[in-house]
Amino acid sequence: MNEEKIVIEIGENGDIKAETFGMEGATCMDELSKLMRNLATVVDVDNKPEFYENKMVTKTKQKVGL
Amino acid sequence: MSTTAKYIVEKIRTVELDTCDSLKKIQSTIQLLASIVENKLEKLSNVITACDVAVVEDRLLIRDGLGVVKNLQGILVDYGFVVDVVEEDTYLVGEELMEFIVYLQSSITLESIVGKIFSTDRKLQKKHSNMNAKITRFTGLDELRSERVLADIIAKVLSGESIEVDEIDTVEETYYDDKFRGSERVCSTNKLTEYDMALSKLKKALIAQQQKASRDVMKGTTTVLKTRAEQMGYTVTTVKTKDRVELVLVRSV
Numbered sequence: 404m405n406e407e408k409i410v411i412e413i414g415e416n417g418d419i420k421a422e423t424f425g426m427e428g429a430t431c432m433d434e435l436s437k438l439m440r441n442l443a444t445v446v447d448v449d450n451k452p453e454f455y456e457n458k459m460v461t462k463t464k465q466k467v468g469l
Numbered sequence: 470m471s472t473t474a475k476y477i478v479e480k481i482r483t484v485e486l487d488t489c490d491s492l493k494k495i496q497s498t499i500q501l502l503a504s505i506v507e508n509k510l511e512k513l514s515n516v517i518t519a520c521d522v523a524v525v526e527d528r529l530l531i532r533d534g535l536g537v538v539k540n541l542q543g544i545l546v547d548y549g550f551v552v553d554v555v556e557e558d559t560y561l562v563g564e565e566l567m568e569f570i571v572y573l574q575s576s577i578t579l580e581s582i583v584g585k586i587f588s589t590d591r592k593l594q595k596k597h598s599n600m601n602a603k604i605t606r607f608t609g610l611d612e613l614r615s616e617r618v619l620a621d622i623i624a625k626v627l628s629g630e631s632i633e634v635d636e637i638d639t640v641e642e643t644y645y646d647d648k649f650r651g652s653e654r655v656c657s658t659n660k661l662t663e664y665d666m667a668l669s670k671l672k673k674a675l676i677a678q679q680q681k682a683s684r685d686v687m688k689g690t691t692t693v694l695k696t697r698a699e700q701m702g703y704t705v706t707t708v709k710t711k712d713r714v715e716l717v718l719v720r721s722v
Binding site for chain 1: 491512515643684687690691693697698701703713714715716717718719720721
């Protein structure tokens, strides 16, 4: 059994950073979109090296401003 | 025979304070507070898209008739709103910053801010038009309200009047055979210190409110994300540091 993991950091100034682990293909962005729906707009996406190995492991930064 | 007489005399000088800077500060503070309230309500609006909204008694009335927002009351509380439960699916939501805006004698109302973000449900508004019995009082302004001089300052600054402060010198005058021989200042009091202290209290209270608003947005956002993650089948662990919250979401597939 595999494990999917998302680590989300929420800052006092309202910014959100999210990093996914163990997700493949479009699942990564789909999961983040469901979670962040209406809460944040994506300002920056950093693909991890795994992304280029056909694994969609992505580090996403999102921002919500106060 | 000669006589020496001493008299205590109070001499009053009036100092006029310039209020121009204070007026600008109060006006910019009102704008800042209104933008913070607007921002919080915008964040909330993204969560309650399927709810009916109205403004009653300067509070926001939210009805989740479809029951689609899980943990709505918890989310509202964590966003820093004061929440009264009206009915099982209906909440009356107060924003304490609005009290500060009213205290600063602004004409900005919750209704005017809400009007920019939500469409008002007139039926809901009519149904709950008299809510007095159910409203929780705000207490954040109690300390400032006890500063009578502060209300006076704000009123004068906003009406463009100058503020006059009396400086009182207590002087001991000595007369020798009814002829003035000299004077010595015994003490001096003025209301400037009182005014400064009152303004400093106002400033502190406003800074505290702004900081609280930042923390509330973080807390509210955390609760929304946690609730959604749990609905999506994740087990959520929360780690709090001084200025950040970390959510660790884990799901077995």
